[in-house]
Amino acid sequence: xxxxxxxxxxxxxxxxxxxxxxxxxxxxxxxxxxxxxxxxxxxxxxxxxxxxxxxxxxxxxxxxxxxxxxxxxxxxxxxxxxxxxxxxxxxxxxxxxxxxxxxxxxxxxxxxxxxxxxxxxxxxxxxxxxxxxxxxxxxxxxxxxxxxxxxxxxxxxxxxxxxxxxxxxxxxxxxxxxxxxxxxxxxxxxxxxxxxxxxxxxxxxxxxxxxxxxxxxxxxxxxxxxxxxxxxxxxxxxxxxxxxxxxxxxxxxxxxxxx
DNA sequence: ATGCCGTATATAATACGA
Numbered sequence: 001x002x003x004x005x006x007x008x009x010x011x012x013x014x015x016x017x018x019x020x021x022x023x024x025x026x027x028x029x030x031x032x033x034x035x036x037x038x039x040x041x042x043x044x045x046x047x048x049x050x051x052x053x054x055x056x057x058x059x060x061x062x063x064x065x066x067x068x069x070x071x072x073x074x075x076x077x078x079x080x081x082x083x084x085x086x087x088x089x090x091x092x093x094x095x096x097x098x099x100x101x102x103x104x105x106x107x108x109x110x111x112x113x114x115x116x117x118x119x120x121x122x123x124x125x126x127x128x129x130x131x132x133x134x135x136x137x138x139x140x141x142x143x144x145x146x147x148x149x150x151x152x153x154x155x156x157x158x159x160x161x162x163x164x165x166x167x168x169x170x171x172x173x174x175x176x177x178x179x180x181x182x183x184x185x186x187x188x189x190x191x192x193x194x195x196x197x198x199x200x201x202x203x204x205x206x207x208x209x210x211x212x213x214x215x216x217x218x219x220x221x222x223x224x225x226x227x228x229x230x231x232x233x234x235x236x237x238x239x240x241x242x243x244x245x246x247x248x249x250x251x252x253x254x255x256x257x258x259x
Numbered sequence: 260a261t262g263c264c265g266t267a268t269a270t271a272a273t274a275c276g277a
Contacts, residue, residue, distance in 0.1 A: 009276080010266050034276085036267055061267050062275070109277060149277075162260085168277060203277070204264040215277075247265080247277085 001098065001255045003029040004236075005218050007106070007147045007201075007248035011035040011066070014246055015043055021239050021250055022050050028070050029097050031104035032056075033147045035064025035090075042066065055079075059090035065146065067104045069097045077101065083127035091124070100226065101135065105146040110167030118167050121149070125176040129183070135223065136184050142223040144185065147248065149217055150177045152187065155197060156216035168217060185221040188253045189233045200235055200251045209240050218251045229255045 004027040008014040011032060022030070030052070035042065039058035047054050053073030056066035057080070067074045074095030081092040094103040105128065110121030128144075135142050150173045154160040163169040181187060189198055199214025208214065222230060232254035240249040 013266060034266090109275085111277065163277090166277070201277075203262085205262065206264095217277080244265095 001029070001257075002027045002252055003031075003102070003143065003145065003220065003255065004250050004252035005031040005033070005104070005145045005147070005220060006250040007033040007218060007246060009034050009036070009246040009248065011037050011064070012041065012043060014244075015046060017239070017242060017245055019046065019050055020242070021236065022052065025236060025250070025252075026070065027250075027252060029100075029102060030068040031102065031145045032066040032068065033064070033104070033106035035059075035066060036061055037064055055093060055095050057090040057093040063090045063106055065090060065093045065104045065106050067093055067095045067097075067102055069095075072097065074102070078103075081105075081124070081127050082131055084123070087124075099141060101138075101140060101142040103135070103142070103144045103146075105144060105148070107147065107149045109149050110173070113165070113167040113170055118170075121167060122172055122176070125173065129176065129179055132180055132185065132221075133183050139225060140223065141226040143226060144180075144221040145219070147217060148177065148219045150174065150219075151215050151217055152177045152190070152219075155195070156199075158199070158213040158215070168215065180221060184224055186224075186227040186230070188220040188222050188227070188230055189216070189235075189251065191227070192230065192233045198235060199237070201248045202240055204247050218248060220251065220253050222253075226255070229257070231256050
C-alpha cells in the first residue's frame with residue numbers, strides 16, 4: 001500500500017498536475033495540503049472520475065487539507081485539531097482507510113519569527129503533540145502525515161546556517177518535532193534513509209530546483225503498530241520539474257500488508 | 260541576502276507562502 005502527501009499549493013489551479021501524478025503513481029492514500037479553496041470549491045467530481053474518494057476541510061483562499069483514497073471513501077474521524085475551538089484555520093482532517101487512522105495536517109508556517117504567527121505555530125505544535133500522544137495510546141495503526149513546515153535536522157536543509165533564524169528551522173520547532181519522535185512516532189523517510197539528503201520542497205525563486213537548494217518539510221510519521229510494515233519511502237521529485245507545478249513534490253511510503 | 264515566483268481574491272494590488 002502506497003501512502004503519499006502532497007502540498008499542491010492551490011488544488012484547482014493544480015488539478016491537471018494532481019491528476020497526472022495520480023494516474024502515473026496510483027497511490028492508495030493521499031494527503032493534500034494548501035487546497036486554497038472553499039469547502040464547496042473542492043474538485044470532488046474530477047477526483048471521483050479519477051478513481052478517488054475524498055474528505056476535505058476547505059477554507060477560502062488559504063490553507064485547506066484533504067484525504068483521498070483510491071477506490072473507496074475515507075471514513076472521517078476528525079476535522080480540526082482539538083485544543084482551540086476558536087481556531088478557524090483549516091489545517092487538520094483525519095479519516096480511517098483500510099484500518100489505518102490517517103491524520104492529514106498542514107502545520108503553520110510561522111514566519112516572521114518571533115511574532116504572533118510564530119506564537120500560533122508553537123501553540124498549534126503543542127496541540128498536535130497532545131493529540132498525537134493520545135493517538136499513540138490507542139495502540140492502533142496510525143499515521144500523521146503532511147506539511148509540518150519543519151526541517152528536523154541540518155541534513156534536511158541545503159544550507160542550514162542561512163535558515164537558523166527561520167520559523168521552519170528555529171530550535172523551538174525542531175525540538176517540538178523531536179518530541180513527537182520521542183513519543184514513539186517514526187519519521188518514515190529518515191528511518192529508511194538515515195544519512196541521505198532528501199528534499200520535498202524547492203523554492204520557485206533563484207532556480208532552487210535546478211540547484212537542488214531544497215528543504216525536507218513534508219513528513220510521514222508512523223505509529224509503532226504501523227512502522228514495522230514500512231518497506232520503502234521516497235519523493236517523486238520529477239513532479240517538481242513539471243510545468244505549472246507546486247513548489248512541493250509528492251512524498252510517499254510503501255507499506256507491506258499491515259493486516 | 261532578497262519573496263526575484265506563484266496562487267489566491269475585491270482582476271489591481273495585496274496577502275501569503277518558506
